[in-house]
Amino acid sequence: MFNGDAFPARVDKTDVRHVETLTSALRALDYEYGGGACRDACVALLNWANPLLDAGSSGRVLQRLQVAIADLHNLAGWASFDMGLLESAHLHFGRAMDLARASGNSALEANIHYRMGRVHLHYELAEDALASFQRGLPIAQASGSTLAVSILHANEAWAFAKMGAERQALRQFARAEEEFHRAAGEEAPPWARFFDLADLVSIGGMVHTELARTCDVKYARSAIPLLTRAISSGGEDASRSQSFRLAALAMNYLVQNEPEQARDIGEQAIAVSGPIRSARTRDRMRPLKQEAERLRGNEAADELSSRLGAFMTSSQGAA
Numbered sequence: 176m177f178n179g180d181a182f183p184a185r186v187d188k189t190d191v192r193h194v195e196t197l198t199s200a201l202r203a204l205d206y207e208y209g210g211g212a213c214r215d216a217c218v219a220l221l222n223w224a225n226p227l228l229d230a231g232s233s234g235r236v237l238q239r240l241q242v243a244i245a246d247l248h249n250l251a252g253w254a255s256f257d258m259g260l261l262e263s264a265h266l267h268f269g270r271a272m273d274l275a276r277a278s279g280n281s282a283l284e285a286n287i288h289y290r291m292g293r294v295h296l297h298y299e300l301a302e303d304a305l306a307s308f309q310r311g312l313p314i315a316q317a318s319g320s321t322l323a324v325s326i327l328h329a330n331e332a333w334a335f336a337k338m339g340a341e342r343q344a345l346r347q348f349a350r351a352e353e354e355f356h357r358a359a360g361e362e363a364p365p366w367a368r369f370f371d372l373a374d375l376v377s378i379g380g381m382v383h384t385e386l387a388r389t390c391d392v393k394y395a396r397s398a399i400p401l402l403t404r405a406i407s408s409g410g411e412d413a414s415r416s417q418s419f420r421l422a423a424l425a426m427n428y429l430v431q432n433e434p435e436q437a438r439d440i441g442e443q444a445i446a447v448s449g450p451i452r453s454a455r456t457r458d459r460m461r462p463l464k465q466e467a468e469r470l471r472g473n474e475a476a477d478e479l480s481s482r483l484g485a486f487m488t489s490s491q492g493a494a
Contacts, residue, residue, distance in 0.1 A: 210257030211452025245274035281318030
């Protein structure tokens with residue numbers, strides 16, 4: 176897979192392109208099938224690629240190699256996080272950060288701050304997540320990548336919503352939308368290409384979902400059309416994202432005391448999640464199950480809770 180065990184005496188553009196191409200393929204696997212589908216291959220590729228940093232190469236080739244390997248570590252960290260392997264995730268993100276800084280690639284450095292923040296956000300450490308996103312913002316602005324700025328503002332909004340900071344959440348998401356539209360036509364680097372209109376709208380839905388839980392149930396009414404739009408525009412290669420969106424959509428119907436709708440959509444979320452090798456898909460079902468249990472005694476809510484419990488403890492697709 177990685178041109179055998181021999182290392183080149185001198186690294187050239189072909190070697191760098193090899194790392195970039197394989198990283199792109201592995202990222203596609205992660206996006207569709209979860210971190211468990213690509214993490215081992217990421218680690219194997221890193222075992223081949225890291226020694227290239229010590230081989231001879233010219234300045235421009237070395238810089239591109241540093242970016243390529245930083246991006247691969249970034250992906251390995253994300254896949255590790257997706258599988259619930261936090262120590263490994265932090266190690267890979269740390270190595271990615273060192274290489275991104277060494278290469279002078281501020282856009283990648285900002286992306287690593289975003290991903291580290293998402294780890295905190297997933298584990299309900301909203302203030303730590305916000306700090307990561309805010310550390311990344313000036314770096315993203317200095318990089319000249321408007322898309323990187325948009326990603327960080329959108330995720331700031333999500334963190335604020337989890338904290339119940341309604342005004343700040345809405346303000347930061349409005350900034351994210353402005354920056355996203357300004358970024359139209361901007362060529363996105365590989366690590367930021369996931370952030371399309373469907374993803375922006377999806378995070379808007381997540382922001383309103385959190386506000387419905389932390390501030391006012393009225394936000395469920397605005398979350399539902401946002402998530403529905405994101406689901407309808409999400410591609411077939413975005414199974415994990417669709418799983419998250421469907422779970423959030425079901426949550427909003429429960430918040431609105433519409434358990435029959437929630438059950439039907441929750442079952443879709445379970446069906447989509449089944450083949451995905453990801454611990455996060457199960458983690459994101461937990462609050463949905465808790466919300467279903469709030470309506471214990473309702474037939475549809477009880478059915479959903481039972482189905483979620485069976486899915487979360489099953490080995491099918493588990494990382």
